[in-house]
Amino acid sequence: MPSGSPSTPHRPPTGRVTLSIDAMGGDGGPSAVVAGMSKSADKNPDIAFILHGREAELAPLIARAKLDDRVELRDASDVVTMEEKPSHVVRHGKSTSMWSAIEAVRNGEAEVAVSCGNTGALMAISMIRLRKLDGVSRPAIACLWPSRNPAGFNVMLDVGADIRADPDELLQFSLMGASYARNGLDLERPRIGLLNVGTEEHKGRSELKQAHDLIAAAAKRASFDFVGYVEGGDIPSDRVDVVVTDGFTGNVALKTGEGTASLIRDSLREAFSYSILSRTAALLALTSLKRLQKRIDPRRVNGGVFLGLNGTVVKSHGAADATGISAAIKLAFRLAQSGFNERLAARLADAEVLRSNDDLRGRDPA
Amino acid sequence: MPSGSPSTPHRPPTGRVTLSIDAMGGDGGPSAVVAGMSKSADKNPDIAFILHGREAELAPLIARAKLDDRVELRDASDVVTMEEKPSHVVRHGKSTSMWSAIEAVRNGEAEVAVSCGNTGALMAISMIRLRKLDGVSRPAIACLWPSRNPAGFNVMLDVGADIRADPDELLQFSLMGASYARNGLDLERPRIGLLNVGTEEHKGRSELKQAHDLIAAAAKRASFDFVGYVEGGDIPSDRVDVVVTDGFTGNVALKTGEGTASLIRDSLREAFSYSILSRTAALLALTSLKRLQKRIDPRRVNGGVFLGLNGTVVKSHGAADATGISAAIKLAFRLAQSGFNERLAARLADAEVLRSNDDLRGRDPA
CATH class of the missing domain: 3.40.718.10 (Isopropylmalate Dehydrogenase)
Structure with missing residues (x-):
């Protein structure tokens, strides 16, 4: 296309x-x-x-x-x-x-x-x-994820536009995710992390190692910080603003997080309706519970964005x-x-960011 | 090896x-x-x-x-x-x-x-x-996952022994996971699901489609039920007892679930220490909160098993x-x-289960 x-x-x-x-x-x-x-x-x-x-x-x-x-x-x-x-x-x-x-x-x-x-x-x-x-060779879907960051959210992409992404595409996702975090979360210099199974540099799939080097090389010119590999547990953390991954892994992670939150919400409801004492406590704690509910309410972060x-x-x-x-x-x-979209287009059109990586792919940098 | x-x-x-x-x-x-x-x-x-x-x-x-x-x-x-x-x-x-x-x-x-x-x-x-x-060509790590099932847990594998698995290995994971669920969770006829990005049969990676057919064909002889594809949200559900996936996806899902649960636990603690009223409520609800804590406490499901x-x-x-x-x-x-291990070995040595799938791989079934 x-x-x-x-x-x-x-x-x-x-x-x-x-x-x-x-x-x-x-x-x-x-x-x-x-x-x-x-x-x-x-x-x-x-x-x-x-x-x-x-x-x-x-x-x-x-x-x-x-x-x-x-x-x-x-x-x-x-x-x-x-x-x-x-x-x-x-x-x-x-x-x-x-x-x-x-x-x-x-x-x-x-x-x-x-x-x-x-x-x-x-x-x-x-x-x-x-x-x-x-x-852009592959669009991505970005979602917001409740996190320990001051803004209360992190961005993750791709969460399901496609089922795979090669190293170049993971670099594009980094640029798009950074732009989205700048415009959607007001973060001037977003921190980008690449999702992997360990933070040690020797771990993970070989395409992730290539992507790691491409993204690291683009960071300065594209005005983001690259924190390197992050793990599943870092998605809701304050270590990172944007988590980059392929659409298969991202979609599984997103739905796993939603499923876990929903199980805990139901258990919480059950725990508080268990006895008269706990029902009374729930009434007393209503404001606090609502504050918690608001924090982890998936409806508040409703909206995947096609980038x-x-x-x-x-x-x-x-x-x-x-x-x-x-x-x-x-x-x-x-x-x-x-x-947002004009800014994103401008970022991506700044072919310098991508071109500066050509040597990493073993091509003629000219 | x-x-x-x-x-x-x-x-x-x-x-x-x-x-x-x-x-x-x-x-x-x-x-x-x-x-x-x-x-x-x-x-x-x-x-x-x-x-x-x-x-x-x-x-x-x-x-x-x-x-x-x-x-x-x-x-x-x-x-x-x-x-x-x-x-x-x-x-x-x-x-x-x-x-x-x-x-x-x-x-x-x-x-x-x-x-x-x-x-x-x-x-x-x-x-x-x-x-x-x-x-067995690739061992796997299986973990227990808090779920809506009566036993309170599901099994997921592989959560990180390796970073990939081909269709044959996903079939082996199904047999090993079924054995583990029988012996670890006392489920006579475990329900196996294959993790994917959608439950529709046309979705997902091609190796998953192959694995889907192999596992479906083995189910009867290996005495488990195959529920087909499941999504991330099904991992803590009551649709399935054993979730089969490759070690990369499984590890990301596991850590994402843990990270989400930990964020919610901290938010809950914060919500209950917010005001005198909510602290009083927390005291009243102590038993209920402990019940909840026990349900979602990752320490209770501590222990990945190498299979x-x-x-x-x-x-x-x-x-x-x-x-x-x-x-x-x-x-x-x-x-x-x-x-457990002798039983698992016996299951896997029952080469009939694997051999009965040979025609699906286009080999001579003899």
Whole structure:
């Protein structure tokens, strides 16, 4: 697939940011999506939406939420289901709400697209309609991860755009992740770590050793710090801001972390409903428990971001409720407002960063 | 490396089980190890120990713990450090406590060895001294994982013996994991799942598709149920008893789960010490919190088991305290008492299981 630039999304001169929202395809259906939009619209007067889906279903929801002046409806008759194969959607999905949502970013009508739908299909449509940025051979999905850092989050990528990544692609992920941490987490000089099974330099797969050297060589020019190898236990730590890995490992780690947190949440609930004493304690501790819940609530970090395309796409969790969708919208707004994608493109177009590594790959550095 | 059988550990006719313990190399030093042994000895009159390390250091600890009649000391002057390369230890480590601990299993003096030391070195020594079981091309490390299952645990392997596994080896892991679940968790017909990035059959790496078909074909004869692909979120679930994966992915998942649990534990502690009200609540909820703590305490599931060798080795966490070491000893005792390794060897020697898959690999099934 060529990595050309069919259209460059522009930032409107006003403070208002338009987001393109896929109303369909999530577990909660259009009503959860509109409820999330409503939450965000209440808090932020600068957001406008283009909403894609079945107009007859959406219009009453928008009217009831009193969002008419913030939302432009765009009718799309079909819905991408969670089971559909990406290749099928690419061939037959032109009339879906997902396709329409991406098209609005491609056309420059919206800054960022948000969808709760089928991840594989969303990535496939984004790839063929938005195309890859110059210098990117494999896009990635980045997620936020609750951590011990002051910001409360780390970034990890790739968490599932693809199932592998070679050393050059892991270097691209480092550049993209650094840009995302700068714009999404306000970190001027993010610390990048490469996920491995040990922090000793002799451990791990040979492609990781190559990637290690490429990333180390690019760090200075690309204005990030490279902390070297990190382990699974460092993902929620304060040792690192951005964890770089291939999409298979990243996806397993992400879902393992979510599964572990969910098991502990349920055990906590169980522990506190065990006896009258513990139920009383839970009442007394309600504020503290809510503070904890907020810290580890996966809905707050809802939103994987597709990086490396001509346009930004936020993938919200399929099971997201209004709170989760509102978090994804907030993230989309922040990235749009910071002009994230233009900055990322500029970083990647700075071919010097990549070229300065050529000698490490044994090529002629000329 | 040949997979012969230099010596077969035997079960003594009495109910007493002798474990071989490496006293050195853990973060807590010999005093933590002896404290753990003491805890286990108090609870279980059937355990005896051979303890390996610097005699001058160990003798007073054993005397103080009043363990003289349960422990045979074996002097070893050297200690394997956490930083040492496995290849170096294999060449120069004959006088270490770790080597001595494995040697006692090789000689049939003890049923199972336990060490808190350097995992890579322990695996390397175990490989060359105990050798691989017939039918095993790659040993694996299996760990227990807190889960929603009635037993409270799932098994995952490989969590770090090696960094890759081909389809045949993933099949071997399934057989070894099933055997471990039968003997370690008392599950007659364990459910095996293959870790992947999606449960749909078209997803994931091609070697996983091959492994999927091999394991499915072996399930009936090997008396386990194959649930197909599972995702990271299923590791702590009740969908599966044994999660099979390569050592790179398994190690990242294990450490990610531990890191997530540790972040939540600290947040919980912080939440409960926030105000006088929440501190009061914590006091009231103490029993419930302890119940929760026990459920998610990594020390309780302390002990990775090396599978696929002529002898069982339990790797305790390097940072394990007395509670953690006692948990590893309990696991070692249970496996020794069930005659686990002989059963595992018998399963793997039942070449029919592997041979029945030959047609799937396109070989002559004869």
